[in-house]
Amino acid sequence: MVPSLTDFGFVALVPENGFRWMSQADLEVRSVKRTTTRHAFVMVDQEPSDLGALLVNPKPKSNTVRRSPCEDRALFQEFASLDATNVDSLLAFSNEHGMLGFGTPVYCELTRPADALRCSESRDPITGETVGYLQAETHADWTHAIAKMRVAVSVLRAINAPGQAGEEKELTKLFSWQSIDVDQRYPDDRPGHWMVDTHPSLPIPNIKEFNREATDRIWGYVTHDILSEFETIQTVSKVWIADEINRHLNGKASPKIKLEGGGRIREYLQCSTLLAAMWSQVYSAFTGGKRYEQCKGCGKWFEVSNERGGRTVRAMYCGDACRVRSYRARRDQAATLAGEGLSAKEIVERFQSEGHEADLATVKKWVKPSTKRKGK
Ligand SMILES: [Zn+2]
Structure with missing residues (x-):
């Protein structure tokens, strides 16, 4: 039976005192194993800055706090909206929800006892010398993962909100057909490829350089399967997102069964990393046609319930608390504006221009007592 993918x-497990960014110099890093290409090592004396600072658990033996980040069903949206250049916001995210789960192997000098370097003793995979070893996440790991999630979010918005020209236009900025001059000697060669590129104005990257994936540019073929030039951009983007979902869940998500009270069966998908868990949410959003909005009250992303759909007030706030708080705030603001001499009609217009729903009858009701008070 297929598990419920919701x-x-x-x-x-988040360390009690949190994770920390450390510079490669502070850790005396010799090499960092790339997470995306196996058997390849980046020697830091050649390319030290590309992968950036390292996110580490400064005290691996310290107490940890258990977190269940998937309870927030729109966590992937929050992740996609992180500013990758703001390392403090990335640290705050990891201290709240955990590391992404790259577990990038890092080899350091053993000039101090391994313990002081917060790492264990190991052998340098290239030279065989005794070195310090620890697992970390590079700033490049985070930058690239956020950039990719952003593409996924753009695709989801476009395919789950059909008919919105703006969303589809966003896709044409990301996906394009690149034709190739077919060599007459090989007439069966494909005439081109669908490409994904988040920075189409930049020159085509040098593959060797680009493979380090240290930038926020997402660039590559949409698929290795043949996809005709005449496919719609919707289909192309669906092929891309399905491929990425499969890639991110491969080996990192397993269906589980748990017997709960009264013999009730709970089916779920167990993920082994935070990144896979967030891509499971993308899976659910893609297959379930889910829509997400940012709360007008607190700014938090939330899944819009399919029950009501449309642009109801439920599609504007993450929950009752924010809905009530916003209602009160607008009521108070209406009184203030009325005190400044604005008519009820002008107040309604002001609210609507700020994206809030407002109707004249309600605003009139709000404004009335304050005018009375003024009269006394
Ligand atoms: Zn809210």
């Missing part, structure tokens, strides 16, 4: 299991 239920995800993932537990993050």
Whole structure:
């Protein structure tokens, strides 16, 4: 039986005192194993800055706090909206929800006892010398993962909000057909490829350089399967997102069954990393046609319930608390504006221009007592 893909299991263990960014110089890093290409090592004395600072657990033996980040069903949206250049916001995210789960191997000098370097003793995979070893996440790991999630979010918005020209236009900025001059000697060669490129104005990257994936540019073929030039951009983007979902969940998500009270069966998808857990949410959003909005009250992303749909007030706030708080704030603001001499009609216009729903009858009701008070 296929597990319900709206239920995800993932537990993050966050150190009591949090993670920390450390510079490669502070850790005396010799090499960092690339997470995306196996058997390849980046020697830091050649390319030290590309991968950036390292996110580490400064005290691996310290107490940890258990977190269940998947309870927030729109966590992937929050992740996509992170500013990758703001390392403090990335640290705050990891201290709340855990590391992404790259576990990038880092080899350091053993000039101090391994313990002081917060790492264990190991052998340098290239020279065989005794070195310090630890697992970390590079700033490049985070930058690239956020950039990719942003593309996924753009695709989801476009395919789950059909008919919105703006969303589809966003896709044409990301996906394009690149034709190739077919060599007459090989007439069966494909005439081109669908490409994804978040920075189409930049020159085509040098593959060797680009493979380090240290930038926020997402660039590559949409698929290795043949996809005709005449496919719609919607289909092309669906092929891309399905491929990325499969890639991110491969080996990192397993269906589980748990017997709960009364013999009730709970089916869920157990993820082994935070990144896989967030891509499971993308899976659910893609297959379930889900829509997400940012709360007008607190700015938090939330899944819009399909029950009502449309632009109801439920599609504007993450929950009752924000809805009530916003209602009160507008009521108070209406009184203030009325005190400044604005008519009820002008107040309604002001609210609507700020994206809030407002109707004249309600605003008149709000404004009345304050005018009375003024009269006394
Ligand atoms: Zn809210």
